[in-house]
Amino acid sequence: MMGKNTVTSDMKMAEVIHMNYLLLPVINRFGIKLGFGDKTVEKVCRDHGLNLSFFLDIVNTYHDPSYFPRDKMRGYPATLIIDYLLQSHEYYNRTMLPEAEGMIEKLVSTCSGHCEDLRLIEDFYRKYKEELQNHLSGEEIHFFPYVRALVEGKTGGKDLETLRREYNFSYQAHADEHESVIAKLVDLKNILIKYLPPDYDVEVCNNLLYWLFIFEDDLKDHERLEDVILLPVLENIEQQFRNQQ
Numbered sequence: 001m002m003g004k005n006t007v008t009s010d011m012k013m014a015e016v017i018h019m020n021y022l023l024l025p026v027i028n029r030f031g032i033k034l035g036f037g038d039k040t041v042e043k044v045c046r047d048h049g050l051n052l053s054f055f056l057d058i059v060n061t062y063h064d065p066s067y068f069p070r071d072k073m074r075g076y077p078a079t080l081i082i083d084y085l086l087q088s089h090e091y092y093n094r095t096m097l098p099e100a101e102g103m104i105e106k107l108v109s110t111c112s113g114h115c116e117d118l119r120l121i122e123d124f125y126r127k128y129k130e131e132l133q134n135h136l137s138g139e140e141i142h143f144f145p146y147v148r149a150l151v152e153g154k155t156g157g158k159d160l161e162t163l164r165r166e167y168n169f170s171y172q173a174h175a176d177e178h179e180s181v182i183a184k185l186v187d188l189k190n191i192l193i194k195y196l197p198p199d200y201d202v203e204v205c206n207n208l209l210y211w212l213f214i215f216e217d218d219l220k221d222h223e224r225l226e227d228v229i230l231l232p233v234l235e236n237i238e239q240q241f242r243n244q245q
């Protein structure tokens with residue numbers, strides 16, 4: 001599975017950024033900031049008290065679409081995965097969504113013709129932002145606490161169905177939300193690429209598109225971690241819980 005472009009523990013952290021600068025925000029989510037000097041990935045992880053193997057698997061998952069060691073990743077503690085996912089949520093809320101909004105506002109301000117089309121884009125984006133924020137906060141309030149309650153045994157003697165109801169958790173609703181937040185981001189890109197009359201500053205629109213491509217890739221990797229790693233981990237935890245009852 002280790003290709004020549006795989007991030008390894010003995011690489012210098014600076015080399016990792018040179019190899020793929022899109023990994024920078026992923027690395028930041030582990031509490032690591034620039035200024036690594038010549039430290040290796042292993043040394044930086046040790047200095048930050050991080051699980052090296054988990055760090056490498058996450059970084060490589062984002063770096064190389066063919067790298068996805070499912071079984072190994074399903075072996076990590078659910079709380080470790082959740083802590084990483086929460087950091088990603090913070091990045092979407094703090095950086096991804098506001099930056100995209102700022103770029104759209106800038107685009108609207110450069111309009112020189114069919115401004116109503118651009119205003120529709122702005123409106124579409126505002127609704128999208130609200131939907132994604134609802135999805136993220138729903139996971140923070142319901143999904144992750146439900147997993148934590150089972151892992152930590154804080155279930156108050158209740159059965160699984162009651163707990164799911166109390167935490168408002170449903171596999172189907174979760175899957176539907178994921179499909180929608182990805183599909184709408186793709187729609188937004190397509191409207192810009194295919195249908196929007198180009199009565200605006202081209203460079204501003206290009207920058208917005210670059211940003212949306214980065215956003216989509218990051219969000220897809222994020223949702224895949226939840227769907228393909230965390231949910232099967234949860235199913236296992238639920239099965240163990242049933243067996244104990």
Ligand SMILES: [Fe+2]
Pocket residue numbers: 085089136139222226
């Ligand atoms: Fe999430």
Ligand SMILES: [Fe+2]
Pocket residue numbers: 135139178223226
């Ligand atoms: Fe999600």
